[in-house]
Amino acid sequence: MPHVNLPRQCIGEQRDTGVTRSMLLRGGAVAAAGVLLPAGAARAALPAPTPEGDDVGYVQFAAIAESVSAAYWKRAGDAAAAKRKTAVVAKLIAALGADAPQSDDFVIDLPRKLTPAVGVRIETMLVRTLVGALASTADGSTRLLLARVLSTDSQQLTIARAAAKLPPVTGLPVPFDLDAAGDELDTFIKAPNYPTS
Amino acid sequence: MRTRNLLLAASATVALAAAAPAAATAAPTVYAAASLNNAFPALDGAPKYNFAGSNTLQTQIERGAPADVFASASPTEAQALFNEGRCTRPVTFATNILVVVVPKANPAGVKSVYSLRGSGKRIAIGTAGVPIGNYTRLLLRRLHLSSILQTNTISQEKDVTSVLTKVALGSADAGFVYHTDALSTRGRTIEIRVPKWAQPAVRYQICAVKRPGADTAEAEAYIKKVVGGAGRTILKRYGFGLPPRG
Numbered sequence: 001m002p003h004v005n006l007p008r009q010c011i012g013e014q015r016d017t018g019v020t021r022s023m024l025l026r027g028g029a030v031a032a033a034g035v036l037l038p039a040g041a042a043r044a045a046l047p048a049p050t051p052e053g054d055d056v057g058y059v060q061f062a063a064i065a066e067s068v069s070a071a072y073w074k075r076a077g078d079a080a081a082a083k084r085k086t087a088v089v090a091k092l093i094a095a096l097g098a099d100a101p102q103s104d105d106f107v108i109d110l111p112r113k114l115t116p117a118v119g120v121r122i123e124t125m126l127v128r129t130l131v132g133a134l135a136s137t138a139d140g141s142t143r144l145l146l147a148r149v150l151s152t153d154s155q156q157l158t159i160a161r162a163a164a165k166l167p168p169v170t171g172l173p174v175p176f177d178l179d180a181a182g183d184e185l186d187t188f189i190k191a192p193n194y195p196t197s
Numbered sequence: 198m199r200t201r202n203l204l205l206a207a208s209a210t211v212a213l214a215a216a217a218p219a220a221a222t223a224a225p226t227v228y229a230a231a232s233l234n235n236a237f238p239a240l241d242g243a244p245k246y247n248f249a250g251s252n253t254l255q256t257q258i259e260r261g262a263p264a265d266v267f268a269s270a271s272p273t274e275a276q277a278l279f280n281e282g283r284c285t286r287p288v289t290f291a292t293n294i295l296v297v298v299v300p301k302a303n304p305a306g307v308k309s310v311y312s313l314r315g316s317g318k319r320i321a322i323g324t325a326g327v328p329i330g331n332y333t334r335l336l337l338r339r340l341h342l343s344s345i346l347q348t349n350t351i352s353q354e355k356d357v358t359s360v361l362t363k364v365a366l367g368s369a370d371a372g373f374v375y376h377t378d379a380l381s382t383r384g385r386t387i388e389i390r391v392p393k394w395a396q397p398a399v400r401y402q403i404c405a406v407k408r409p410g411a412d413t414a415e416a417e418a419y420i421k422k423v424v425g426g427a428g429r430t431i432l433k434r435y436g437f438g439l440p441p442r443g
Contacts, residue, residue: 053338053343054338054341056338056339057338057339057340057341058341060339061394099335101398104441105398136341178340178341179311185394186392194292194294195292195376195437
């Protein structure tokens with residue numbers, strides 16, 4: 001039988017552990033302290049997202065698409081949603097580092113008539129693309145960042161659908177690949193410094 | 198009297214001929230990114246131009262090449278020279294975008310940048326280090342297409358002109374170049390746009406080179422011309438984007 005190194009608690013044999021009451025109490029205190037640690041400190045322990053290779057595609061896409069979403073919610077009069085989205089953009093920009101889009105690279109070009117359906121389109125694009133992204137992101141911290149963004153976006157999609165008098169989405173939506181998602185995103189942005197000829 | 202007039206005319210001709218070389222040497226020597234090789238001479242034919250990959254030109258200037266003006270296709274090279282004290286603070290004077298070009302016959306049937314997925318195609322790109330090469334790699338990472346560099350036959354070229362030539366001659370099925378280069382081979386190549394959201398920010402910067410004997414006044418005058426109204430008109434005519442007026 002091949003030897004497998006399992007954690008001690010998984011091995012079903014009795015051992016004399018030699019644990020005293022004081023050790024148990026100390027252990028309990030340490031565990032309690034761990035539980036009470038602020039969530040921020042726990043998060044700080046995670047390595048910063050460093051997108052590997054093509055991971056940068058999803059982060060770049062999300063950074064621009066979330067900016068579009070923030071602009072939509074701002075114009076739609078939902079300041080709280082716009083603020084949440086702006087915070088997400090800041091995290092994505094930080095992850096991109098030197099490769100991040102600059103403020104004058106793109107101008108957000110939302111339709112003049114802003115209907116709830118536009119919000120549904122933007123949030124659906126984000127959710128479907130991020131569902132696809134999670135499967136192919138190489139860096140663990142980047143994947144976690146995108147998962148958190150997806151969580152925010154799925155809540156926002158529910159709000160957008162309610163505003164459009166649509167039923168909430170049940171189950172995971174079908175993933176969007178970056179080719180199709182990119183074409184969709186391009187309809188919401190303009191590049192002012194682009195050559196025109 | 199007639200002889201005297203002839204002598205005066207002859208001496209005037211000699212004087213003009215003597216003055217001509219002096220005027221020619223007054224023009225600055227401009228080291229510029231290969232992608233500017235049509236626009237800059239159209240703006241001013243007087244300077245002596247040296248067009249090549251921006252990183253190559255940067256190295257030449259660092260080794261003491263007699264450049265008066267340096268114009269690079271990305272801020273990296275001009276900023277490096279500025280940080281080394283070898284040129285004045287660079288200014289952005291033009292923008293560009295990356296496109297895919299294919300030969301007019303398009304034997305590989307490339308319809309979009311995503312058609313380059315799969316294998317068996319011959320693709321020309323700039324080498325890593327030259328701006329077009331760096332921009333291409335960033336674009337491919339953003340499009341989740343870096344794998345095409347492993348699954349196809351890749352030729353790496355020293356500058357954008359070489360990439361374009363390779364495609365125009367049909368030696369490559371596709372190449373990544375600037376939009377302005379694609380315009381210069383219209384009729385021999387087809388330009389395929391790539392998505393806006395994934396475009397890297399292509400910024401051209403210009404500065405006056407600081408070195409012993411540099412023609413600083415002429416260099417500054419040339420830079421003023423490039424960033425001024427005349428320069429913007431010519432650059433736009435050749436397909437470049439323009440930054441907001443500074």
